Amino acid sequence: MARHAARALRASVAGLVLASGACKATTLDERTCPPAGTTLTYEAFGAPFLAQHCQRCHGAAPSDREGAPSSFDFGTHADVHRHKDRIFVRSAADNTTMPPGPDDPTPEERERLAEWLSCGAP
Numbered sequence: 564m565a566r567h568a569a570r571a572l573r574a575s576v577a578g579l580v581l582a583s584g585a586c587k588a589t590t591l592d593e594r595t596c597p598p599a600g601t602t603l604t605y606e607a608f609g610a611p612f613l614a615q616h617c618q619r620c621h622g623a624a625p626s627d628r629e630g631a632p633s634s635f636d637f638g639t640h641a642d643v644h645r646h647k648d649r650i651f652v653r654s655a656a657d658n659t660t661m662p663p664g665p666d667d668p669t670p671e672e673r674e675r676l677a678e679w680l681s682c683g684a685p
């Protein structure tokens with residue numbers, strides 16, 4: 564419980580720092596889809612990425628969310644489209660405030676997430 568609280572606190576601090584603009588995040592608008600498009604799809608990339616790295620908190624019951632806001636679930640393709648700007652700003656490319664650790668996606672995975680989202684998360 565204490566560990567969860569500490570992690571939630573760390574995550575909130577990261578969110579606040581980000582919101583205050585103290586640390587400049589790359590946004591989805593700043594990223595363009597490669598000219599050749601993307602081969603990444605929701606089924607082959609997006610869903611498994613979010614399941615592995617996000618849904619442990621974001622898709623859990625209220626008691627197991629470790630502070631993840633109830634309005635932010637990423638369990639469906641529609642959820643991803645609805646939240647794509649925020650998913651990008653917290654987790655894609657050089658943005659690393661989500662997940663709050665310790666099992667972070669690799670930089671390559673964050674790059675793939677950026678490419679997929681910038682192409683409209685097909």
Ligand code: HEC
Pocket residue numbers: 570571574575576577578579613616617618619620621628629630631632635646649650653654661662663
């Ligand atoms: C260990 C639990 C945990 C995991 C795993 C996790 N989150 Fe979060 N998430 C939180 C908590 C706690 C908050 C609220 C505090 C904050 O915003 O930093 C939050 C808030 C958010 C928000 C809403 C606030 C905003 O900035 O719009 C988004 C979006 C988000 N997380 C994206 C993600 C993504 C994408 C992943 C996976 C790559 C992820 N999170 C993985 C705990 C988690």
